[in-house]
Amino acid sequence: MLPLHYIRDNKEEVIIRLAVKNFDAQSLVEKIIITDSDRRKIQTELDTLNAEANTLAKQVGDLFKSGKQSEANDLKNKSVALKETSKKLEAALASTEEELNKILVLLPNIPSKKVPKGKTPADNEVVHTDGEVPKLAADAKPHWELTTQYDIIDFELGVKLTGAGFPVYKGKGAKLQRALINFFLDNATAAGFLEIESPILVNEASGFGTGQLPDKEGQMYHVTGDNLYLIPTAEVPITNIYRDIILKAEDLPIKNCGYTPCFRREAGSYGKEVRGLNRLHQFDKVEIVQIVHPDKSYETLEEMRNYVAALLKQLELPYRILKLCGGDMSFASALTYDFETYSAAQQKWLEVSSVSNFESFQSNRSKIRFRETNGKPQLAHTLNGSALALPRIVATLLENNQTEKGIKIPKALIPYTGFDMIS
RNA sequence: GGAGAGAUGGCAGAGCGGUUGAUUGCACCUGUCUUGAAAACAGGCUUGGGUAAAACCAACGGGGGUUCGAAUCCCUCUCUCUCCGCCA
Incomplete structure (x- = not known):
C-alpha cells in the first residue's frame, strides 16, 4: 500500500x-x-x-x-x-x-527506476551468470526418475497421504532436506541473521500486513474452523513480528532468518511445470528478512543478492541472476532479483530464490516504523529473499550431480549430510 | 471443554460519569551544575487526522449502545491470566 x-x-x-x-x-x-x-x-x-x-x-x-x-x-x-x-x-x-x-489496496507498489520495462519473463534482464553447466551423458535422467531410482522421494505416496504436490522424503532424501535446511540456517546466522522459529499458521491481520490478503487469498490454504492461513512463506510471520511497532533508529537494520515449511495452493498450475519437484504445494524454505532505514534499502538489497549468490556458489550450482521486468514483478515489490539454477537434465532454468525490496509498501500496510532520536515515526523499508527454497535446489543437485555410481553431494554439504554420495 | 478474573501510554500501575489524553513510579530525551560522568534540580516524553504552524478532532483491546457528557455504566466479540478437566 x-x-x-x-x-x-x-x-x-x-x-x-x-x-x-x-x-x-x-x-x-x-x-x-x-x-x-x-x-x-x-x-x-x-x-x-x-x-x-x-x-x-x-x-x-x-x-x-x-x-x-x-x-x-x-x-x-x-x-x-x-x-x-x-x-x-x-x-x-x-x-x-x-x-x-x-x-x-488495489494499487501496486511503484517499481524502482532501475526496473526494466517488459511484459513477460522473457523481458527479464540477466544481470549475472556463474558456474559451469555440467555435460551430462545422453541418457541423463530428470530428477523425478532419479528420486525413484534411489528411493529418496516418493511422489505417489504423497498422493496417497494428501494429494499431488506433497512428496514424501525418505532415507537419504529426508536427510538431504535436513542437511540443506541446517546449511542454510548456519550460513544465515553466521551472516548476522537472527534465527526465528515462527508459527506456520497466521491470522488475517498478518496476511494483510505482507500483502497476501485480500487479493491473493486463493493462493493460501485457509483453515476455516479457526480462520487461520497456512503460510506461503516465512516472510509472513517474520515480517509481521514488527507489525504495529515503532522501532528505534539504532535497532535498524533488523536481520531475521527462519526455516518453515511453505504451503501454496498453486491453483491453475499444470503440466510439466509441476512435474516432480518443480512446483509443490508444500515445500521447505529458509527465508531472510531485513527491516532497514529507507536510505539503506537498496544497499541492503545488493548485500542480500550477494549473500544468496554465495550460497549457490558453495553448492557448486550453475546459476544466473535476473532483474525482473515490470511485468513479471510481484504486486508488492519495488525491485526484485530472481535466482535460477540450471537443471541440466531438464535443460531449463529453475527459480530458486527471489530477493525483493518492498520499500515502504509492506511497512505502510503493517505500520512498521522507526524513529530517530526526538523525531517523528516514519516508515521503515522491508526486504526479503529466499535463502533458499529447497525443492528446486534438490532437483538441480540431483540432476547435475548424477554419475554412473550415484549422485555426488557437494563438498560444502557433506558435513551436514554425513554422506558424500546417494547410491 | 467448564468456572472465575482481567485488557489503560515503552514498562509498571492509578483512575470506575464532568478541565483525565489520562495521577504516579521506572525507562528515555533536553538543559543547569561538573574537567567529564554520576547524583541533584528544571523541562520534555502516546498515536493518528488536520494545519504553513497552530487551533481543533479522534483513540484507554475491537465493535455497538445509554447519556448533554464515558477510560469510567450496559451489550457483544477477541485476547490474556487463574483454577478444574483433557493432553503432545
Whole structure:
C-alpha cells in the first residue's frame, strides 16, 4: 500500500511509474484522490461539529453544577440536535474511509527506476551468470526418475497421504532436506541473521500486513474452523513480528532468518511445470528478512543478492541472476532479483530464490516504523529473499550431480549430510 | 471443554460519569551544575487526522449502545491470566 500523502503529492509520477508494471493507474489514482479529499471534507465538518458539542457539554455540566436547570436543559436540546448531524457524518466518514481503503489496496507498489520495462519473463534482464553447466551423458535422467531410482522421494505416496504436490522424503532424501535446511540456517546466522522459529499458521491481520490478503487469498490454504492461513512463506510471520511497532533508529537494520515449511495452493498450475519437484504445494524454505532505514534499502538489497549468490556458489550450482521486468514483478515489490539454477537434465532454468525490496509498501500496510532520536515515526523499508527454497535446489543437485555410481553431494554439504554420495 | 478474573501510554500501575489524553513510579530525551560522568534540580516524553504552524478532532483491546457528557455504566466479540478437566 502506497502512503496516501505520497499519492496525493505525486499523482503523475505514480501513474507514469506504474505503467512500467503494465498497470494503468490513471482512473484508480483519480478515484483515490477524490475519495481522500471527500474523506477530509467530511472529517473537517465532523471535527467542527464535535468541537461545538464538546463545548456545549462542558457548559451543560457547569450550568447543572450552579443549579441553572432550565438553561441547562435548553443547551441539552441543542446538543441533541447536533448529535443527529454528527451521526450522519460519522456514517458518511466510515463508508468513505472503507471505500478509500478498499481502493488504496488495489494499487501496486511503484517499481524502482532501475526496473526494466517488459511484459513477460522473457523481458527479464540477466544481470549475472556463474558456474559451469555440467555435460551430462545422453541418457541423463530428470530428477523425478532419479528420486525413484534411489528411493529418496516418493511422489505417489504423497498422493496417497494428501494429494499431488506433497512428496514424501525418505532415507537419504529426508536427510538431504535436513542437511540443506541446517546449511542454510548456519550460513544465515553466521551472516548476522537472527534465527526465528515462527508459527506456520497466521491470522488475517498478518496476511494483510505482507500483502497476501485480500487479493491473493486463493493462493493460501485457509483453515476455516479457526480462520487461520497456512503460510506461503516465512516472510509472513517474520515480517509481521514488527507489525504495529515503532522501532528505534539504532535497532535498524533488523536481520531475521527462519526455516518453515511453505504451503501454496498453486491453483491453475499444470503440466510439466509441476512435474516432480518443480512446483509443490508444500515445500521447505529458509527465508531472510531485513527491516532497514529507507536510505539503506537498496544497499541492503545488493548485500542480500550477494549473500544468496554465495550460497549457490558453495553448492557448486550453475546459476544466473535476473532483474525482473515490470511485468513479471510481484504486486508488492519495488525491485526484485530472481535466482535460477540450471537443471541440466531438464535443460531449463529453475527459480530458486527471489530477493525483493518492498520499500515502504509492506511497512505502510503493517505500520512498521522507526524513529530517530526526538523525531517523528516514519516508515521503515522491508526486504526479503529466499535463502533458499529447497525443492528446486534438490532437483538441480540431483540432476547435475548424477554419475554412473550415484549422485555426488557437494563438498560444502557433506558435513551436514554425513554422506558424500546417494547410491 | 467448564468456572472465575482481567485488557489503560515503552514498562509498571492509578483512575470506575464532568478541565483525565489520562495521577504516579521506572525507562528515555533536553538543559543547569561538573574537567567529564554520576547524583541533584528544571523541562520534555502516546498515536493518528488536520494545519504553513497552530487551533481543533479522534483513540484507554475491537465493535455497538445509554447519556448533554464515558477510560469510567450496559451489550457483544477477541485476547490474556487463574483454577478444574483433557493432553503432545
